[in-house]
Structure formats: structure tokens, C-alpha cells
Amino acid sequence: MLEAYVKERRKERDILLMTHIVLGYPSFEESHNLVKTMVEAGVDLMELQIPFSEPIADGPVILHANQQALAAGATVKQCMDFAGDVARSYPIPFLFMSYYNILFKYGVERFAEEMNRRGLKGAIVPDLPPEEANGYLRAMERFGLDPVFIFSPTTPDTRMGEIAAVGRGFIYCVARKGVTGLDTHFTRQLEEYLARCRRATSLPLALGFGVKNRTDIDFLRGKADIAIIGTQTIRLMDEGGIDAVRAFIEGLR
């Protein structure tokens, strides 16, 4: 379903934008304001991160946001309620992003059922490779949800094929080595990597890690279907509040 949405929307826009927020950071109220602002500013999809105490793939900015959200008392139940609320209120698809323990402790089956009931469309679980994902894949399929999987520059071609065979919606292409929020060089090497991703799958390609301005997004036009902005909006929110986030996103198109 996400695949059809992305392909349809791409007829009107040469690149889509997906943003990422950490639920409950700095508060659930602010999270709601962020969703509203981002949707109004023209974002096409959103990743809602359920905070986790051990986010090993995340760099300092998102790590800090996870910890602050938990310190302020954020629970999985609150995140579910919040997600249901925004999925009902805004006309774009929402995905959950979290680490596998959150799903595992909730019960993978029950987690998928809740996502479906609340109108979410898919999930990104960065520490769940396909080899460990049998139960998750069954649950997601049963409830009509898209499990989004990840390619990285160290993923060989054959493995890209195997990942694409189980992934749905789109493929999340990690731009480089390292954690979220560090600088990415938008170079010929990245272009070749994206071409390699393109050859491996007919699913739409989303590129994330280090995307932070209009120049980066211009680079990605024609090479990826979706640009993912994660750390940069959190950084802007910390520094300049919600107006800075709005101005930033409006300036990306």
C-alpha cells in the first residue's frame, strides 16, 4: 500500500519527503505540534519513533531525544494513542520506527494488530534483520502492514535481492557508515550506491542519514524516491523551535 502511495505521489512530485520525530520529545504536546507543522509544510510521510533506552543505531541528537522522552515518562501505550490520533487527523501515511525489543515485549502479533487498528501503515525496525524477522513478517502481513527493510553501502548485491524479497512499501537506504546525524558526502560514490540499490529492487528507494538541506535533496532528485530527514529537524527544533522547523521544510521544495 505504501508502495502504491509513493508511486502515485511521485507522478506529481519528483522527490517525496519523509520526516522523523521521537514521540514524547520534548513532550507529546510538542510532538503533536510538530506533526501538524510538518504535514502543513508538505511532508509526504512520517516516521514516529517509539523511544527506547538502548538505541544503538542512533547518533547523539536522536539518542538524547530518546532519553529525554523516557525521562519525561513516555510509555509505549502513550505512543500508540498518539499515533492513532495523528493517523486519524492527517492525510499522510505514518510509520512506526523503533527497536525490536519494544515490539517483542508488547508481543509482535499484538503490536501489529494495534498498528492496524490505529491506522498506521508500516514499520522500520533497524535492529531486526530479515533472518530474525519471521514472526514479525507474518504479523505484518496478516494485518496488512508494510515491513520496511534497510540497505546499506556494505550490503552485497545478492543480499540486497534477499532483503527486497521480504521488504514492503519501500527500501530505506542508509547513505553511509556510522550512526544517524553525522555528515554525509553527497558524491558520485553515493550516486553509484543508489544505482546499485535501484538495480536490486523495483520498490521505491528512500535515502536517509545525513540529509540536511535543499542541496542534498536536489542531489537526490532522480536518484531516490524519498528523502528522509531525521536528525536535522530535531536539531532545529532544539535550537529555534517549531517555526524554524516549518521554515526549513518549506524551503526544501
Place this chain on the structure above:
Amino acid sequence: MIDRGYHSGFGGAFLPEILVATFEELERVFREAKGDPAFWREYTDLMSTYSCRPTPLTYAGNLTRHFGGARIYIKREDLNHTGAHKANNVMGQGLLVKRMGKTRVIAETGAGQHGVATATMAAKFGFQCTIYMGEVDVERQRPNVFWMERLGAQVVPVREGTRILKDAINEAFRDWVGNMDTTHYVLGTACGPHPYPEMVSYFQSIIGREAREQILEREECMPSRVYACVGGGSNAMGIFSGFLEEPVELVGVEAGGKGLRSGRHASRLCSADASVGVAQGYKTYFLQNTDGQMLETHSVAAGLDYVGVSPLLAHFKENGRVRFEAATDQEVVEALALTMRMEGLIPALESAHAFAQAFKEVSELSRDEAVIINQSGRGDKDIFTIADAFEDPAWKDFIRKKAEKTHA
């Protein structure tokens, strides 16, 4: 499908995609080394010339008479270079790093033993070295930080999360995902994604191989019980591995902290506060809340202060092969005091957990039986922590005067 290191459903490799290829390489190099008889010879040769292997098995005659039960033997891992069993794992992984042609090593450390051991190995083999250590541990283990830095390692205090061992592991992973081409992560215990639990246990199995031979030589029969403390679980896996196929009761002793009902402990296999989860790349029992968020842990021994436990030990809990118990901070300090006075041995606070549990039980056994306690590390280099645990007034006075002198 390739082996993902599952035992009774514990283990696995829950990796970010960027690290999958690195783990495939590590797994391959480890398999090749394990299958090569020359590798184990190279390893034991290194350990007998650089560390102090084989470490002795000491008969504790005074403690035996004191308790009036089973004959007590102590496996002396404290006599390794750098003062703990950690050297066994670190030197073994160092040889693998050479095989992989990498030039930099990173490691997490809690108490500091694993950090010091890794820094030593890096100095010997000429690797660059970065050690991640929780800020709380940096404060309580300053002497080890001093040594790591003198040995040429960069020590990075981790200010995220609970600022102890698990947070240091997270930071080491964050370094690794960016630098895996040049860098190997020397994980210090039998935890983490496959193949770490198996690989670390393999290098630590040198403890069990020796202990088995030594006790047979002395007693001409198997011991009734073997005791080891359990943090991540590497010293326990090491000594237990020599007795798994024998009718020997294996006892793993966790950090009971202020008591299992106090919420201030680090017991994953004996307390109701733990449940099965997936974090730091593997599935095991974790101290976590119902949402799956990790809890704060507590132990007088920094090296046992960890939320997870080896998936191999979780497997032995499940199939009943190992009995798990917990010793409280207070029991541990008492056992340490007794061992020092009666035998002139100074176990690390971590190792003293195994002593405390053995002391609760040996009187029940007959004089014909024997038990082995694994003294995984030495306590004399943790003088600041142990003196604090004893609340020694003359020591406090010394620290005060020393501080005044430093300020002057």
C-alpha cells in the same frame, strides 16, 4: 540458514544492516581459527609466556577446616597478567584481529579490568585503542583509567543513559558502525550478537580445561560443585566448560546488591524483575520494565553491574544444567574479609560473589567431596572500591590528607 547461535531460543544476531558483513567476516575468521590446531597452540603459547598460564589451583586448607565440609579449591585467574580472566579473551581476540588485518581495537569496560586488558593487548600488538567507559565507572575506577591511558589507550567517558557498562557497550557499537573497516570491537563478555557469546566462551574455556586437569591430579575425582560469579558470564562459561559433561553441579552467582526485593541488584536469572528481551544485538534475560526499557542495576562490584546475561547461561538456566543464586553486597564483603584473613588471598569484589555462595553451602557437603571456586580476578588493585566497601576509617583519613596535599 547459517547458524545464528541460538540455544533454547536465546542468542541470535540482531544487527543493524551496516554491520552484517562485518559479522560474517568475524564469524568466518573465528571458524577458521577454531578449526586450525595451530591456532590453539599459538594461543596457549602466548598465554603461558605473556600471561601466567596455566594459573594454579590453590587448596584453601584454612577455609576448608573453618567450614568443616567439602575441600575448597580456588582457581587462580587473579594471577593472569592485568589481574583477571579478562586477559584470556582479549589476547585470543587480539590474535583474530591480526588474522583479519585490522589496525584498531575498541572495547567497553565496566570495572576497568577488560579495558586495561584490551589496552595491554593493543600495546603489545601495536593496535590503536579506544575504550568506552560509563562516566559513573570512570569515577569509581579511576586507577584503571590511569593505567589504560598510560598504556596508550584513549578512554572515552560515556555520559548517556545510566552511564555504566551497558551504555559503554552502546557507544562502542556506535563507534564500530562507522569504523568497521579498520576496527575490531573486542567485546569483553560472553554476550552480544552471535558469534561473540561462543567466541568469548571458547577463549575462556582455557580456565575449565586447566581446572579439570588440575583437580583430577589432586583429588583423582571430579569436584561436587563449581562456583563462579556471573556478570556477563564469561568467567563462568570459561570454568563451567571443563565440567559440562561431568556429574558436577555448576553454580552461577549473580549480584544480589541490596537484596532481590530491593530493586537495587543485577540479578537477571534469579529475580522476578528480569524477563526475556532483545537488546544490544541478542536475546536473553534482561532487567527491564513491561515496556521493554532497561532498568538501572546495582552491585558493589562494577563488573557485575549489567542488565543482560550470556545467552548461553540463559540456556543453562532453561535446561537446568546450571543452578543460579544471588549474593548480596553485604555477604560479599564478609566473604572477602574471611578469605583475606584465612587464606591471604584477595579476590575481586566480583569474584567474592562466588566465594560468598560457596561459603553458604560447603558445610552441607562431606569431607570427601571437593568444590572449586573461580577467583576470576584480584581485588588488591581495586583498593579504592574495597576500602570503601569496608568503610575503613584510617583509609578515609589517608584519602582526605592525600587530597589536601594534592590541592596544596
